[in-house]
Amino acid sequence: MAAPGPNGSTTLADHENLVNSLYQPGADVPKINAILTRYQRSQQGWQFADQLLHSNDDKARFFGALTFTIKINTDWSTLSDEDAAALRQRLLTWLVRLVQARDGPVVIRKVCSALVAQFLKSWTSWDRCLRHLLCCFAAGRVVGVEETLQFHPTNDIFLKLNSLELKTSLWFMTTLVEEVGKTNAKNSQAHHYHRQVLLNLQDTIPLIHVLLKNPKVDNEIVEEAIKCFQAWVNYAHGSLVSDASRDGLENLKYLAPLLLQKLVNENLFEVTVEFFTDVLVNFPAFFDSSIYASLASMFTSPVATVYFSALKAGQGNEEAQDFSRLLFAYGDAAVQDLAQNVHDHRLQLVLDHFLDLLDAPGYDEAELQICSQAIEFWQTYTEFATDSLFTAGENREPWMDVTKDHIAKALQHSWSKIRPPNPEVVASWNSETRVDFRSLRQDFTDLVQASFTLLGLAAFEHFAQLALKSLSSRSWYDLEAALFGLNALSDSVAEDSASDEALSKIFRSSLFRDMMDPTLTVPLQAQVTALGTITNYTSFFERQTEFLPDMLGFLFTFLGHPTLAIVAAKAIWSTCSSCRKHLIPQINEFVKAYEPHSQTDPGVREKIVGAIAMIVQALPSDEEKVNSLSTLIAFVERDADYCYVMRIANRTEEALNSGLCALRSLSSIGKGLQMPDEAVIDLEIEGNLSNSWVLPIGQDLQARVKRILHAVTGHLSFDNAIIEAGCQVLRTGYKETAPGLFVLPPEVTVDFVAWACGSGLSQTGVTYVLETATAMLARKRNASTPAMSNAASKIWNVVLRLIKVSSKEPIADPEVIASCIHLAEKMIPHHLQSFFGPENLDILSDFFALSISFLMTPEIMPKRAAGSFWAVFVQRHELGDDIGGKVHMAMQVYGPQLCHALVRNISGEAARSELDMLSLPLKKLVFAEPQAKAWLSDALESNSFVSDRVDLTTRRLWLQKILGLRGGAQTNLAVKELWMSCYGSNMEYAS
Template sequence: MFVNGFMDFWLMGRWPYSSQKFHEKILLNTEDAVALIGYAFTSYEGVGTDSQFTQGAMKCFQSWVFYSHRAYLDSDITLDSLKSLTQPAIRFLAYDDLYPDTVELFTDVLSNYSKFLRPGDVDTLSSVLSSTWAQDRFELIKSGDFGFESVQFGRFLLAFGDATVQDLARNPNDPGTQQLIRMMHGLLTCDGYAVAEDEICASALEFWSTFVEFMIDSLFAEGGDKAPWIGPARRNVMQAIEECWAKIKVPPRDIGASWDSESRVGFNDFRKDVADLLQAAYPLLGIEIFEKFINLALRSLKTQAWEDTEATLFCLNALSDCVSDDTAEDEILGTLFGSSMFSQLSEAAAGIPAKTRQTSVNMLGHYAPFFERHTEYLPSALTFLFRSVESPALARPASRSIFSLCSSCRKTLTGELGAFLEQYSRFLTTAKGDTKEKVLGAIASIIQAIPNEDAKADPVQRLLDFIENDVHVCISSLGKHGLDVAKEPAITALRCLTSIGKGLQTLDDMPIELDSETDRSTFWDEGVGGSIQVRIVKIVETVVGALGQDGDVIEAACSVFRAGFTETAPGPFVFPPAVTARFLLGSRIDTPRLEVMLTTACALVNSHSTESSTRIGQEAGALLKHVSGFIHSIGDPAHEPDIAQNCVDFLARLMPRYVDIVLAMEPKSSLEEIFFFALKCLTVREPLPKRSAASFWSSFVILHDFPEPLQSTINGIMQHLGPLLTEALITNIGGGSARSELDTLADPLKKLIFRQPRAKTWLETALFGENFPSQKVNASEKRIFLQKVMKQVSHAPHHVE
């Protein structure tokens, strides 16, 4: 039909006129379209007659409905005459030949433009969904019939539920509402596994998420849960969660193995969505839902219903961030952790599915705060985890949970440190890389909790013994197996070192004793403590010396040094700055992953950039000279944008504390070269060097109040480079940069104008010079821009530092 095609042409965005002009033209044809579609509707005489004309009219009606939505959004136009066709269209749901087009129409209307329906239309649709016709279709989909028409019906039913969710929640005693709610529950209980077989349950879950969201909003808006509809609505949510619990049960291995990747991903996504629903519903259901799952877990453990156990523990994992440290909740949780759960799940010969044990292992990590409050449950939990870590399938989640428990409960576990070290010794024969990292980090966190620094030395030495043995085996095998084979254990050894370093870090919530008169400990600077630092550095240097041609090895080595940068107190990984600088100075322009070495240099300087930190002028000077060598080798930032970005970022980190080191650089040609390199970085197309250069110049242009002759040198550089800097910034702002980069580039320009008296002259020269990038901006517009910029900066709060 021409009308239908004409509407589709516009809906696809190809109509050449403005929206208003189009609406005016279409409104003139609305009555004719309604008459034509109405004629097609009334001409249909039922089953056995030609339905093609009516099918075409239904598609045309759908196009007009969505045009009316666009007209409403654009110009607040309502095409009320179209609504006269809704009731005739509804009756076609009952005819098989017209059902697909009709149900698609109303599903779309309910989902996207429910305001089109009048109250009487909604009542009619509700009656249709309560009819025998709807019940028959509902039973088909509930029994596992996921053919095209059954799925269409399910989506239609859910679209109606979404559109009327407020009425469904607020009118629990209405018979029609009760029927519809039963059907909504039913769509969560169709035969088959979620997504892989049951194609409607994921959409049904979305409805219940909407239902919960409406309840939460209502509770906040109405200030309480005294409304009579809240109780029934809460019971419906509880029932929906129970139905979801049945749907997230993991299938037996043979069934799961037959699924394609899309089905597996869809099933796992459904489980995640159920977890989201649980978290959203917890404020409504509170301890009741928590207690229900605890009791369900105890019951399924008793009957050894392992699929039920896994689904229940999965739900409890989802609730871990919702529950508080309330005594009642802890008592309920204690009934589970104090049960035979760990002993049952530890029995490898019991035929327990791996997924069940994996979820139980994850659960212990999720509830680490509980074990911190109730340490009496720790021994059995950790015993279970260390048994689990010996299983290849459980090693990774078990090691994560070991790390979480040990980190949270470190002070309680210091007396068990020897046992942990022995456990790790036995575990080494089967341990994999990331599993080692977590377990060593866990042990290190317990060592950190030992109050006496001297007492930490022996267990740290023991951990280093493990790593040195791994490195020795790795290096010994290098000649036999080559880089590819030796690389992975080498990287693992370095990452284990980093994990130990992080585990030994002081906790963020430790109190800072500002008035303490205790002298700074020197244990880690000399003697046994100093020798431990030497061992750690030697391990890194040994690995890098043998496999430094690999970028991953370089990155892992840098992570070891960075582990101590955030520490404010001495420790085994808080190396003297000269040690870290010596390692970084070993890099060359062809060092793989050089940008990681440069970011480590940035982090080193940054950790010593505050007035309260130790000044590292000698190390900063040596690194600056080293970085200037890279700048000289690169020449043009566009050749190596990643390295260029990090070089300029390093220069920015030297401001303002080490500006004297920068300006004292020899020879002076090198000093000039780094400043011009930072200018070049502003003119390249690559955004990252440009961003770092903008940060450097933002820091440099505001330097003031330094002692003489340093301040005079800074001022002289700005007088020399100010015009060039201004030209580079105006070139970018005038069209040389993407819109997303303008905020970054505006910052140095703002500070330049505020701090430099000659900035206006430099701006005028740049705006009216031959290098201005755009020919579309006339002189008048440039003057207006100049006036506005100068005025805004002069009136802005003077917080440019």
Template structure:
């Protein structure tokens, strides 16, 4: 492969390609310890010489990029030194310089990938050997790849790959720092300084383009640039462990400088970087001090200004920063007025309204206690919002959720009535509009109004939930307020139910409406005290009973019924039993309409079986008294043979639950025993056929669960399983009676232990023609 005067370049090129193929073959053989590398290694030096020949550069760079990525162990110390010389050469600097000016030709791209492959393969040496001039030059070249002209993922094809290398570099430094303990490596300070330079270069690359340029990008360009910004965010989050609060303070200072100079796109890039650090920073005083300077500056006033053409993206990123740093505003309520004024002013702009509404919800949820005195102003502002063109579904539901969060913080239920009533009146306008548009045959407005009403109610319900960190006095013995059970509270709750039922009855075919209706119901399930959205069980039952097989998201409706039963599982009052009976009978009706076939609608079947599962053991009497309850058991057995995993999974869980021994007596005990005796043999037959080869391997753990419970709880299981194994329709001829008997004894001895899963998999493999682990 050596190049000599007059030699055919094409021949040498083919030699390089042949050498590449042999090296890649040697990699596999070397892993298997079946080949010595020494016969090939002397040729590497000749290949490196070819890197200096212009006509062979591309093919040789491809060779070494491939080797560095897949088989760097092939290269000797001498090879690495030679490659280092190439990567730090004058020609290498010229290529990288061209990349920085935007010259993305084939040679330059190939060289950049070669450089990055070297960096990935020897990142430890690049980090540690800070005094090595060749390696330092290579590190500098790698850093220069982040400074290339053009937008990442659009014109700049290399920057995204470069940021991946620097992420690897940073992670290595972090690992080294933790491994070193108290003794910091001598090379660490220089290596950390390089990460600072990487962040400075990345800050430039994440700047948004001017509006006209951004508008000219296609979807691929936008996705590429967005992906690069996400990579930079990940790098920033990792780097905080290494750089600490210094990097936060540096960025915050940069934001203030950009604000002062009115450099709006620079400001957006800086705020984007600060947002990336929100989950990493601690509550150090220095962090709060810098945030006070930033949020106490003209930031919110400038962002609210209509006199200067500030890019919408800059305003949006400022709003995102409010959402990311809500904990700061909890500690420093003095900045709330300016911040909220900015957000509400932004609701007027179509490009900003959605982000502003999200930030309002986040701020109100976090600072609810401090905002109670301003509740009246919030209600007035919402009424003004209804007159704006930006009063769309998303905006309204987020803002109304924020206001409801403030109401939740009011201590007395009686004092909540007034503001809640006002919010309900606002939402009732959408319900009235829904009916009006339906009567006028304005389909689009009809749907939009109905969806808006229910999503706003769902947002209210979620916001009115007690915060997860709310204080609960376990020693308090004062009776709970009866406000929501009678009088004004009860009438307001009835109004909510009426609004929900009105819209859902008109649009049961609309999945958004059905999902929002279910979310309204679910919002009260987690509450331990009475409230506006803590409905009696019959409200959920009415929604379920009104749903038919053609109702949109019927599976979600059934899941909601499951959640309701879980909520009241420890409250076996007559009303709950009545609700459970109604739900059971309704489920049997749905099964009948499905023709008893789970595969006709796997999602509905799965949710229906899950609902039946929730009946055990607390509502077994409701199951027992249901008409044609055998439909349920037949349906669940068919679920075990379904091709779809969802009904198979829930059916397996149902039987794993049902076959256990419960402390029941009387008619319920007789019912459970009769069902077990009738369906136990069929259950065993289906499980054995599945485990005997019909099931997919991924389904075996699911099917092992009812088998474990059955063997542990039911003495008859041995006979049932033995009969199933000796059945003529056993699906495999790969195992004989001896293997079956050994496997059954293994299962019986395990008695539900974890080893059952392994035994099931081994038997399945044997039935598929592989070695049977338990044969003797």
């Protein structure tokens, strides 16, 4: 296709053909758009737009109007004041001409948009632009602004206009208000636009009033009037305007009663409902009490009854759905009246409707949504009542008892909806319906929890009674829903012994025998929820230990169930965690009960060995612990041995599964052995060790753990999940509070780090290992013991050599370097002797240089790590003379480089999101280092300051400000101010 150049030489027919070719099948749209864009952006673009509006083709006319808008937004600065005035005149001329020609709404609306774009660019006032436009339509031509003074009052002009002229006026006004509303009224130029648009209220309000009040006005015009009204209300809500202007906007409220009458007009129902719904949700204060009273009357009217009946029958059409959204918006906005006015018959009827909607049948998207919205309303209602209860204190509100009754009813109604349907119904659901149903049950959980403050144990006992009643009749889905409600209350009730009587009845019942009975067809969901009840109420078993043996026997029975095993294992884990001391007498029975399941699902095995380890932790002596742990480690060794066999047989997937199970089981045992309060004690205390862990029996057991760790990670080092699991085994010991099985000597971590960094692990695997070493070094107590000092030196030496290699090669994964720098940070201050050890001095300079260079890298992870390292390194630490001297020498070399790197970032190279991170080392440096002033001054006056927008005097003043702040919180703000100055008006990158 030949592309004529944008030099005015083409004809109208050429332009029309070009525009129409966009809509042809197989058109090269990008190429055509590129040609049209060149026309639009050229100097002849204004004539191009005007020429297209002369076309007889509506697509060409639309493109002409669009071109005017584009030219206004891109080339406005090229127009003189005279050109701008002529452009408005031209656009008005086109608008009047197109309306007289009865052009389509798409083209007319686009010309309106061009006029609004011109309004928002021009400083020239266009006061009462709506009246000006109305007068132009009445005259059939464009009249001057001064001529409008000679026209009749605005109310009389309305009578002379046809439907399209009225609609066009409303389209223009709606677009203008919406666009001006998006501008910031605090801006001086925007304030000018707000002042102008507000002058149009004196014409808009009468126009909308006439159109709403006159029953003979065409519905299409009334619909546009409502949309215009809604735009003004949104403007009144969102704009920052003066009090005087606010008074003018208040007059909009007088139109609301007229709009209420349109709710009975089926042709206007959708737009009217949208208006009221939008305002109730976003600006409920706009309506006065009379509007709320009228809406309440409407909700109890015969018309509303029809909608409610359809919704409750699950037959709601689109209008009924719109009606429900209006109802819920009203409910949220009027919740105070609904809760407190218990003697208002209409409001009580509305509340009954909210209750009834909880029972909407069916599970399609619309029905689930209605029920979910109803539950959300009752959540809001409950929260309001709860807030009022706390506010009232001892002065109990008289309406509170009625409110509590409503909330109790809401729980009863919503409970029936969250019952799982039968399997045939569930099988027909798509993924969205399943998500919606889960969301509905979560909403129910939130409502139940919110209700507890008001209803107390009565809510709990209600669900407990429902559960027993459902169990008696073997109504499994009712039972599941009742247990679901009990589980929702566990956080509120579980620790309170007042709930024990009701729980005793449940746990003493046939509930769990029935769950295991193969002759009963108990739904899977009911079994899962029953298991969840045990998990949620483990504190009950702490108080009522007589229930423990039967309950755990039930749980172990389910370990053989293919679907429920993992749920049962989690319940066992929770029960053992809470009741470990009470279960000590059964520990051998636990081990025997686990034996048949020691080859089941890996996730189940991890949970169970960890649960048994919790009981082991509660044993009074280390000798007893060692004996029990030996059996658990034997289970894990089976998996490790099988991993080796499968690896030799090249059955890699099976080897990986067994290896992961072995390592994760070790980690689970380690977590189970931790003290319940997880108090942290240093692991390398060299005195006061428990005899069992220094005797051969303890040492042998620990050696078995190390063999499993080294064997599995050595066989499967190519897999990141294996390396991560191995690291987790090491970390479990870091959290211990006393010597124990997983309190491995620091040398174990050292060997692991050296092996990882020298055996060709993937960079992700190396990152896991470095983060693990960092976790060990992060422990501060007794960090200076010989064992830890030696370990820190060796680890740091390995890391420095890794950095030396990385600094000479392109970095494939910046996470490795970030991890190295994080580890260096944890060396400060307790391991600084190792940091500056003589064996490391020859390559330490590589680390410092790399950390400085990474402050200027685009890679965010090492950049953040480097900033954090220097923020810690430059601080004042209590150090001996020897190590303090080494730190001082390092600062003399690298302090100036650090300042140059920070200044380079702040003056142009950093992204806005990086400024807080870069401010931190700057703050610490200014506070701690006497030479910071000289170093920063040199950097600010050098080529490191990359922006040419800030002169030298301003930089020096900024430095004085920074020094005066002495590292205070305002330093961040000062950094951002300088950074903004360096960008000047070009904020595209800055944003």
